Amino acid sequence: MVARANASHIGGALSMADLLAVLYSGVLNIRPEDPVWDSRDRFILSKGHSCTSLYATLALKKFFQIEELESYGKDGSRLMSHISHHVPGVEFSTGSLGHGLPFGCGKALAAKRSGKNWRTFVMLSDGELDEGSNWEAILFAPQHKLDNLVAIVDYNKIQSLGSVADVMELDPLADKFRAFRWGVKEIDGHDHSAIHEALSTLPFEPGKPSCLIAHTLKGKGVDFMENNLQWHYSSPKPDQLAEALRQLETEAN
Amino acid sequence: MRTAFIQELILQARKNPTIFLVVGDLGFSVVEPFAQEFPDRFLNAGVAEQNMTGVAAGLASEGYHVFTYSIANFPTLRCLEQIRNDVCYHSLPVTVVSVGAGMAYGNLGYSHHAVQDLAIMRTLPNITVFSPADPGETRECVQWLSLNPRPSYLRIGKAGEPDLHSVRGIFDGPLRVCEGRPDLAIVATGSVLKLALDFASEQAPEKRPTVFSIPLIKPLSLEFLEKLQSFKKIIALEEHVREGGLFAALCEVLSPTPHIKSISISEEMKNVVGSQDYLRNQAELKEMLNRA
Ligand SMILES: Cc1ncc(C[n+]2csc(CCOP(=O)(O)OP(=O)(O)O)c2C)c(N)n1
Ligand SMILES: [Mg+2]
Numbered sequence: 001m002v003a004r005a006n007a008s009h010i011g012g013a014l015s016m017a018d019l020l021a022v023l024y025s026g027v028l029n030i031r032p033e034d035p036v037w038d039s040r041d042r043f044i045l046s047k048g049h050s051c052t053s054l055y056a057t058l059a060l061k062k063f064f065q066i067e068e069l070e071s072y073g074k075d076g077s078r079l080m081s082h083i084s085h086h087v088p089g090v091e092f093s094t095g096s097l098g099h100g101l102p103f104g105c106g107k108a109l110a111a112k113r114s115g116k117n118w119r120t121f122v123m124l125s126d127g128e129l130d131e132g133s134n135w136e137a138i139l140f141a142p143q144h145k146l147d148n149l150v151a152i153v154d155y156n157k158i159q160s161l162g163s164v165a166d167v168m169e170l171d172p173l174a175d176k177f178r179a180f181r182w183g184v185k186e187i188d189g190h191d192h193s194a195i196h197e198a199l200s201t202l203p204f205e206p207g208k209p210s211c212l213i214a215h216t217l218k219g220k221g222v223d224f225m226e227n228n229l230q231w232h233y234s235s236p237k238p239d240q241l242a243e244a245l246r247q248l249e250t251e252a253n
Numbered sequence: 254m255r256t257a258f259i260q261e262l263i264l265q266a267r268k269n270p271t272i273f274l275v276v277g278d279l280g281f282s283v284v285e286p287f288a289q290e291f292p293d294r295f296l297n298a299g300v301a302e303q304n305m306t307g308v309a310a311g312l313a314s315e316g317y318h319v320f321t322y323s324i325a326n327f328p329t330l331r332c333l334e335q336i337r338n339d340v341c342y343h344s345l346p347v348t349v350v351s352v353g354a355g356m357a358y359g360n361l362g363y364s365h366h367a368v369q370d371l372a373i374m375r376t377l378p379n380i381t382v383f384s385p386a387d388p389g390e391t392r393e394c395v396q397w398l399s400l401n402p403r404p405s406y407l408r409i410g411k412a413g414e415p416d417l418h419s420v421r422g423i424f425d426g427p428l429r430v431c432e433g434r435p436d437l438a439i440v441a442t443g444s445v446l447k448l449a450l451d452f453a454s455e456q457a458p459e460k461r462p463t464v465f466s467i468p469l470i471k472p473l474s475l476e477f478l479e480k481l482q483s484f485k486k487i488i489a490l491e492e493h494v495r496e497g498g499l500f501a502a503l504c505e506v507l508s509p510t511p512h513i514k515s516i517s518i519s520e521e522m523k524n525v526v527g528s529q530d531y532l533r534n535q536a537e538l539k540e541m542l543n544r545a
């Protein structure tokens with residue numbers, strides 16, 4: 001998709017792909033045939049630039065026809081290069097960073113106030129934790145005991161213009177969330193059983209919102225993309241695409 | 254245009270030691286030459302536009318002329334109150350630079366379409382607003398700003414826009430970039446000027462409208478717009494919604510005469526993506542020109 005549209009942002013799409021795979025095969029309570037089913041869990045992609053792996057996941061789950069993926073980013077397509085709520089299965093459009101968690105807090109609060117049991121999951125990037133809006137939400141969620149809210153941080157250690165350590169260090173990140181009164185777990189964000197295990201008992205601590213810090217690799221699965229800032233921007237050339245697909249398929253088998 | 258911007262900023266920064274560039278975790282393969290040459294006058298503030306703008310105001314209050322740099326609505330709407338209160342109200346020399354004017358980042362979706370910014374930035378106090386159409390106009394804006402540090406907004410395209418003309422003098426009134434009929438003018442702001450020039454070149458000489466580029470959006474005065482007053486009909490062309498942009502600014506100053514018509518982006522343009530050209534087509538800017 002990224003190559004066809006000559007688009008950017010493959011690195012962050014790959015870093016969260018394993019998390020999406022686990023979320024959409026057992027963790028999230030959803031009905032692809034009824035994307036707006038009342039009791040579904042709400043999943044919000046706050047790092048909207050990484051939309052390709054979510055669009056692909058939703059297509060594989062049959063929220064829409066897989067052929068539509070080919071229109072990604074093209075003239076007239078609803079598959080915008082930042083996640084769009086005009087696509088079935090997508091709750092919320094993002095693209096401007098730092099909007100997902102406050103919105104997710106609102107949803108979680110709505111569920112609480114109306115006595116509903118569904119849960120809200122928000123996928124965040126490490127770079128967007130620079131935004132003050134996220135820290136306002138991180139303060140808000142425990143205040144309102146949003147134990148039906150799960151924030152997942154795709155902690156790939158790279159943002160747009162350098163490493164997180166060089167631009168705006170987040171460590172010790174788990175301690176920060178704990179100090180803000182969240183239940184926190186840290187895992188390898190590419191280890192499917194670890195992800196599954198962590199998300200199978202929610203909330204992490206009674207009465208608190210949960211934060212899953214997933215240590216990931218930007219560009220995971222393609223050796224020349226891994227941990228390389230260039231792949232926040234570049235679109236693969238035909239030979240790079242073939243090599244990337246070969247590596248991902250080998251890994252999958 | 255962003256390359257022209259950074260090149261000109263480097264030229265100015267060599268002469269002007271107060272120039273400081275702050276970016277919001279953006280500008281890969283664009284801002285590096287500045288960062289390398291002036292490491293003490295460069296900062297990546299991270300993905301945190303409110304803090305970036307507050308910090309810029311603080312730096313400006315101590316004598317720097319700070320340029321904040323990000324794309325689309327991030328350096329403007331995201332931190333609007335910091336611009337309004339901290340920068341404009343205190344009349345501090347901060348130039349907000351937004352890359353990707355209008356629908357230049359068309360494929361990236363609605364979050365990245367900057368089509369309300371002129372309206373909003375224009376209402377702030379003490380601010381000078383520039384919306385250049387090409388690299389040449391961009392350079393002239395940066396040169397002027399370096400000599401006239403103040404609260405300001407510079408709305409530019411992205412990469413690869415062609416130079417459209419060589420008329421200089423952004424403060425001498427709208428730039429007459431194509432001669433034509435004395436009764437019909439198209440006044441365009443930003444890179445969409447190209448559409449007006451293409452349209453004019455397709456017309457027979459006696460039907461060809463006179464085309465003006467107007468990179469200065471605020472302040473506008475009757476004197477500044479004098480060149481336009483002899484036209485019976487004016488078409489305002491902008492890659493922006495009708496409300497509050499160029500059309501509105503011209504109406505505020507020139508009405509009740511001459512007759513001014515708006516060609517702009519419809520509020521409905523937000524459900525699909527496409528290239529800038531595609532979205533301009535969808536917006537029927539060209540058809541509206543034909544009908545106007
Ligand atoms: C408010 C806002 N500011 C700036 C940007 C431009 N931008 C897009 S992605 C990005 C950062 C990419 O790094 P990260 O957030 O860590 O995402 P990931 O590594 O998961 O791809 C930035 C600054 C934006 N989308 N929104
Ligand atoms: Mg990151």
